[in-house]
Amino acid sequence: MKLSSHEEYGLRCLLQVGRQGPNGSATIPEISRKEGLSTPYVAKLMRILRRGGLVKAARGNVGGYTLALPPERIWVADALTVLGGRMYEDDFCERHSGAQASCAHSTGCSIRSLWRDLQGAIDSVLRTTTLQDLLYSGHGARTSAPLPSDLVPLHDRIKRGPTNPVSK
Amino acid sequence: MKLSSHEEYGLRCLLQVGRQGPNGSATIPEISRKEGLSTPYVAKLMRILRRGGLVKAARGNVGGYTLALPPERIWVADALTVLGGRMYEDDFCERHSGAQASCAHSTGCSIRSLWRDLQGAIDSVLRTTTLQDLLYSGHGARTSAPLPSDLVPLHDRIKRGPTNPVSK
DNA sequence: CCCAATCTATACTGATCAGTCAAGATTGGC
DNA sequence: GCCAATCTTGACTGATCAGTATAGATTGGG
Numbered sequence: 187m188k189l190s191s192h193e194e195y196g197l198r199c200l201l202q203v204g205r206q207g208p209n210g211s212a213t214i215p216e217i218s219r220k221e222g223l224s225t226p227y228v229a230k231l232m233r234i235l236r237r238g239g240l241v242k243a244a245r246g247n248v249g250g251y252t253l254a255l256p257p258e259r260i261w262v263a264d265a266l267t268v269l270g271g272r273m274y275e276d277d278f279c280e281r282h283s284g285a286q287a288s289c290a291h292s293t294g295c296s297i298r299s300l301w302r303d304l305q306g307a308i309d310s311v312l313r314t315t316t317l318q319d320l321l322y323s324g325h326g327a328r329t330s331a332p333l334p335s336d337l338v339p340l341h342d343r344i345k346r347g348p349t350n351p352v353s354k
Numbered sequence: 355m356k357l358s359s360h361e362e363y364g365l366r367c368l369l370q371v372g373r374q375g376p377n378g379s380a381t382i383p384e385i386s387r388k389e390g391l392s393t394p395y396v397a398k399l400m401r402i403l404r405r406g407g408l409v410k411a412a413r414g415n416v417g418g419y420t421l422a423l424p425p426e427r428i429w430v431a432d433a434l435t436v437l438g439g440r441m442y443e444d445d446f447c448e449r450h451s452g453a454q455a456s457c458a459h460s461t462g463c464s465i466r467s468l469w470r471d472l473q474g475a476i477d478s479v480l481r482t483t484t485l486q487d488l489l490y491s492g493h494g495a496r497t498s499a500p501l502p503s504d505l506v507p508l509h510d511r512i513k514r515g516p517t518n519p520v521s522k
Numbered sequence: 523c524c525c526a527a528t529c530t531a532t533a534c535t536g537a538t539c540a541g542t543c544a545a546g547a548t549t550g551g552c
Numbered sequence: 553g554c555c556a557a558t559c560t561t562g563a564c565t566g567a568t569c570a571g572t573a574t575a576g577a578t579t580g581g582g
Contacts, residue, residue, distance in 0.1 A: 414549020
């Protein structure tokens with residue numbers, strides 16, 4: 187259960203479009219330069235965002251991308267769903283029931299209940315945050331109550347410690 | 355950001371071991387049969403769990419796997435970290451800073467703040483649930499307060515609707 | 523009309539993930 | 553000592569993901 191590159195970079199590109207203001211537009215080369223990503227890669231990400239209904243594209247000499255909705259009406263949850271799907275997809279049990287019939291595997295479905303709780307916790311964050319919140323955030327200015335850890339400096343680079351229980 | 359197969363199946367296998375009681379042990383063929391997974395695949399998953407310190411293995415004629423700790427002391431968060439890593443790894447920004455230097459990309463780090471909140475929400479569920487909770491759950495008997503949606507029947511198979519904002 | 527700047531689309535390659543395969547090492551019972 | 557049952561290991565294959573490459577379609581300005 188890891189964040190995908192599409193989610194990270196796609197959200198960044200979407201924010202670049204949002205920074206152009208209500209009627210402004212951003213081009214692929216512009217976004218590419220500002221984010222330090224290759225233009226073909228930005229093009230691919232923008233295509234995904236466009237097909238997901240998050241941005242609109244204008245072709246031609248003065249083309250570019252604009253937000254499909256005002257930023258306060260774009261929820262991060264929707265953007266991430268378009269870019270990387272949801273954690274617990276509805277067809278998950280059908281695709282992962284093992285060789286046994288449906289989801290009636292012997293451990294019961296306490297696990298499904300866990301996944302539903304987990305998805306609920308994720309949505310409680312992502313469905314209360316809009317693009318607007320991310321555009322104007324002073325690190326914790328979002329509508330959802332930020333955690334205290336948000337107050338630490340930006341460039342803390344704590345290397346991953348041994349968080350695993352035991353490493354043999 | 356999707357649940358991985360290792361996380362789903364590995365957790366199921368771990369539960370099978372836990373079901374054997376305090377001093378019982380489960381073998382790979384047993385788990386394989388009960389979960390409907392191939393024996394080589396179960397072997398691979400159990401190896402990951404063993405190297406993560408969650409189970410202990412006994413070789414030989416009467417071998418098998420036992421929990422490394424009592425089930426009430428095994429947190430689901432730890433099991434999932436071993437099986438599939440964490441959502442927001444500490445080195446994420448170093449690996450995904452684009453071609454730009456470090457994390458100082460132009461959209462600022464409001465995104466990092468979001469990821470931290472999200473990881474916090476995930477941990478709030480996974481760090482309050484133990485293997486014990488999953489073993490004896492009547493669908494919502496875990497220590498964390500369950501959501502109302504847990505009360506729906508188990509085999510609801512609602513096909514995924516159009517949750518995306520717009521589909522062009 | 524032509525050109526430059528833009529978005530669009532498909533195909534391609536390398537990396538990581540999922541699951542399998544085959545051979546080996548250990549243990550207990552007879 | 554032998555054998556059967558077990559765990560252990562590394563390599564292998566197909567699938568999905570990440571990012572690139574290349575050619576095409578559209579638009580506006582001169």
